[in-house]
Amino acid sequence: xxxxxxxxxxxxxAMAWKLAKSETIGKVFVAPGNAGTHLEYHTENIDIKETEIxxxxxxAADKNNRIKFTIVGPEAPLAxxxxxxxxxRGLHIFGPTKAAARLESSKEFAxxxxxxxxxxxxxxQTFDNSDPANIQxxxxxxxxxxxxxxxxxxxxxxxxxxxxxxxxxxxxxxVDDMLNNASFGAAGAKVVIEEFLDGExxxxxxxxxxxxxxxxxxxxxxxxxxxxxxxxxxxGMGAYSxxxxxxxxxxxxxxRDVIYPTIRGMxxxxxxxxxxxxxxxxxxxxxxxxxxxxxxxxxxxMGDPETQPxxxxxxxxxxxxxxxxxxxxxxxxxTEWDRRVALGVVLAAQNYPQTxxxxxxITFLTKNNINxxxxxxxxxxxxxSYVFHAGTAINADGKIVxxxxxxxxxxxxxxxxxIAQKIAYEEVGKISWDGMHFRHDIGNKALx
Numbered sequence: 001x002x003x004x005x006x007x008x009x010x011x012x013x014a015m016a017w018k019l020a021k022s023e024t025i026g027k028v029f030v031a032p033g034n035a036g037t038h039l040e041y042h043t044e045n046i047d048i049k050e051t052e053i054x055x056x057x058x059x060a061a062d063k064n065n066r067i068k069f070t071i072v073g074p075e076a077p078l079a080x081x082x083x084x085x086x087x088x089r090g091l092h093i094f095g096p097t098k099a100a101a102r103l104e105s106s107k108e109f110a111x112x113x114x115x116x117x118x119x120x121x122x123x124x125q126t127f128d129n130s131d132p133a134n135i136q137x138x139x140x141x142x143x144x145x146x147x148x149x150x151x152x153x154x155x156x157x158x159x160x161x162x163x164x165x166x167x168x169x170x171x172x173x174x175v176d177d178m179l180n181n182a183s184f185g186a187a188g189a190k191v192v193i194e195e196f197l198d199g200e201x202x203x204x205x206x207x208x209x210x211x212x213x214x215x216x217x218x219x220x221x222x223x224x225x226x227x228x229x230x231x232x233x234x235x236g237m238g239a240y241s242x243x244x245x246x247x248x249x250x251x252x253x254x255x256r257d258v259i260y261p262t263i264r265g266m267x268x269x270x271x272x273x274x275x276x277x278x279x280x281x282x283x284x285x286x287x288x289x290x291x292x293x294x295x296x297x298x299x300x301x302m303g304d305p306e307t308q309p310x311x312x313x314x315x316x317x318x319x320x321x322x323x324x325x326x327x328x329x330x331x332x333x334x335t336e337w338d339r340r341v342a343l344g345v346v347l348a349a350q351n352y353p354q355t356x357x358x359x360x361x362i363t364f365l366t367k368n369n370i371n372x373x374x375x376x377x378x379x380x381x382x383x384x385s386y387v388f389h390a391g392t393a394i395n396a397d398g399k400i401v402x403x404x405x406x407x408x409x410x411x412x413x414x415x416x417x418x419i420a421q422k423i424a425y426e427e428v429g430k431i432s433w434d435g436m437h438f439r440h441d442i443g444n445k446a447l448x
Contacts, residue, residue: 002027002066003319004059006050006082007073008034010346010390010409011304014311015071015318016043017388022319029065031056035400036389050074053082060091069094069322072275075156078300079105083275092326095275096300100266103273103298107154107192110298117265119258120291122282124194126154129179138179141193142171148196153178155187162233164196197282197294200445202243203306204254204279207321210272212330213259214321217313217337218246219306220445225353227441234353235406238442240343240417241309245283245445253293254281262298274325276302308388308411309342340384343420344411345428345442349391350435352405357435360402362392365430385412385427402433417446 003025005012013036016028020042030037033045048055050073060067070086072078072095081098095101102109107126114121127138142149142165151174153161161184165171178188203221207214220243225231246254258279266273278299284292302310311318315336324333349356364387388411391404410427414420421443428438 001068004070010388011307012073013388014308018311018318034389035392099271101300104300120294122194128190152192153184153188154190157184199284209328209330214330218243239305308344312342313338340413341420344409347408349402356405360433
């Protein structure tokens, strides 16, 4: 039997790469995929966009394709109701329904849900642009609360709809950009303005089958485009797993205070949550803090670039995990992890995150990610690194070119964060294209 993965990013390449290793999966189809999934062993791209839900369902339903299950990578098809459509046809799919995906697709829904079920999060207010008085109220709220303060577009904005304003001018400009100037379109027609939380961020991702929860390895990503967390917010410039800040004590508190109340709350609301649940956490460095852990956001899918290090460390058959999740039996399986640290460095296109340039030819000085034999794949695997593609395509000349903002994620395993970091950056040095840029400090927080 075969599997279908929906999406075109580094997250989807990493999941396809891991699924292709499963003895129970014949081929992994990726829709629409990228250059990496096109060249990956035992994978095949199909020319259907991730938002073409009817076409995707038709493909999965076609008995000739022998699709055992489908995994949804990105948020847009989840918010559009792809899981509802697949299930209405009796097709196996892993992800939340449209109603459950509101934990990500509406910041307001998520914040009010957390408030209702006593899940720790930042204080907030919401404002929309339906009336000029509402916009003025947003400005007044900023003046009353001062800076730093956080302004978030209510809807989906590809991970870039958040402004952490350090000055009043910056905060007011963010409100005007979203509510008056439609900088994020309909996603920014309503904003959530919330208190700034200080501390260290971590990503906590679990698999859910509606009732049961299976935690995945902890991870931490780097949102800002520049070293030392400077510059604009991005979808993520690198990640590592495990995250040392998620101690066993913190892990237990997150499960008790965040994950379990969320799953129980969704059940109480009549919208059981199935799929990957990602809690973006802020962990206070103040030992006397009343709530040491607060939720910054929920995502209803695996994080990108967190997926790449997590998949590098996962030793359990990924297909088995997905099947148990779909069958509602996650309580009958556990995960095994490589004891080593995995660290991924994102290589971004020129002008990312504003207007990334496409079409630049990528030069690889390694045989990774070209169509080679299984024996050579095994040799590369021994080097403990892998290059996962995200924004890539193959041009008319057969060259791999940039085709998005975050282009590649160079990921490595090492006995420590320092060793994984060293291997990853050595591999980064073998790749180049015009305008390529990346952070030089991925993993430094873990070293501290």
